[in-house]
Amino acid sequence: xxxxxxxxxxxxxxxxxxATLSCRASQSVSGSYLAWYRQKPGQAPGLLIYGASNRAPGxxxxxxxxxxxxxxxxxxxxxxxxxxxVYSCQQYDTSPxxxxxxxxxxxx
Amino acid sequence: EVQLVESGGxxxxxxxxxxxxxxASGFTFSTYGINWVRQAPGKGLEWISYIDSSSTTIYYxxxxxxxxxxxxxxxxxxxxxxxxxxxxDDTAVYYCSRGYSGSYHTPFGYWGQGTLVTxxx
Numbered sequence: 131x132x133x134x135x136x137x138x139x140x141x142x143x144x145x146x147x148x149a150t151l152s153c154r155a156s157q158s159v160s161g162s163y164l165a166w167y168r169q170k171p172g173q174a175p176g177l178l179i180y181g182a183s184n185r186a187p188g189x190x191x192x193x194x195x196x197x198x199x200x201x202x203x204x205x206x207x208x209x210x211x212x213x214x215x216v217y218s219c220q221q222y223d224t225s226p227x228x229x230x231x232x233x234x235x236x237x238x
Numbered sequence: 239e240v241q242l243v244e245s246g247g248x249x250x251x252x253x254x255x256x257x258x259x260x261x262a263s264g265f266t267f268s269t270y271g272i273n274w275v276r277q278a279p280g281k282g283l284e285w286i287s288y289i290d291s292s293s294t295t296i297y298y299x300x301x302x303x304x305x306x307x308x309x310x311x312x313x314x315x316x317x318x319x320x321x322x323x324x325x326x327d328d329t330a331v332y333y334c335s336r337g338y339s340g341s342y343h344t345p346f347g348y349w350g351q352g353t354l355v356t357x358x359x
Contacts, residue, residue, distance in 0.1 A: 161343060163343050163345075165345035165346070167283075167346075169283075174333055174349040174350065174351055174352055175283060175333075175346070175349055176349070177338060177345055177346065177347050180338060180344075180345040180347075186338070186347070218282060218283055220283070220285075220345065220346070222343055222344060222345055222346075223343065225288070225297045226285060226297065226299050226300070227273070227285040227288070228285065229282055229283040229284065229285065230282070231282040232282045232283075
C-alpha cells in the first residue's frame with residue numbers, strides 16, 4: 131500500500147499570500163497518478179488537480195500542482211478567503227487507492 | 239450534469255447490517271467505474287471499494303474485505319454497498335464517487351453528497 135504523508139497539518143496564512151502544501155509518497159507513484167482535492171466543512175471533496183499538474187475544469191490558475199515520483203506539491207499562489215478548506219492528496223496508481231491525511235488551510 | 243445521490247445510511251447497532259445505494263444520473267452509467275469512499279468524523283478520506291463498469295473488476299480495502307460487498311445495476315443506474323458485521327470503526331460519511339474519465343487510472347472526479355452511517359448501541 132502506498133502511504134501518502136501530507137505536511138504541514140495546518141497552514142495559517144493571510145489573503146494574498148502563497149500557500150505551499152506537500153504530499154510525500156512511501157513509494158514512487160508511476161504515471162504521475164496523483165490528485166489533489168479540496169473539501170470545505172459539511173461538503174463532499176472536489177477535484178482540484180489530477181495527473182500531478184493538470185487543473186480540473188473550473189479551477190482557477192491560482193492553483194497549481196507539481197512533482198513526480200514520491201514528492202508532490204500543491205501551490206495556491208494568491209490566497210483568497212474562500213480557499214479556507216482541507217486539501218488532500220490521493221494516488222490512483224495502485225490499488226488500494228490511498229489519500230493523505232489532509233492539510234487544513236486557514237485564512238487569517 | 240453528473241449527479242450521484244447516496245441513500246441508506248442511519249443508526250445501526252454493532253454487528254448489524256446496512257445496504258447503501260447510490261443513484262446516478264447525467265452520464266452513461268454503464269461505462270464508468272465507481273468507488274465508495276468514507277470519512278470518519280474529523281478524519282481523512284478512506285477509499286473502501288471499487289467496481290468497474292461491467293462488475294468484472296472489484297477491489298476492497300483491507301479494512302472492509304470480507305464484510306462489505308459492492309455491486310451495481312447498470313439498467314437501474316445504481317451502485318450498492320452491502321455492509322455486514324458493522325463496528326464502531328465503520329461510523330462515517332459514505333460517499334460514492336465516479337472516475338473523472340472512464341479509464342482505469344482516473345482520479346475521483348464526481349462525488350455524491352454522502353450518507354452518514356452511525357454504528358452505536
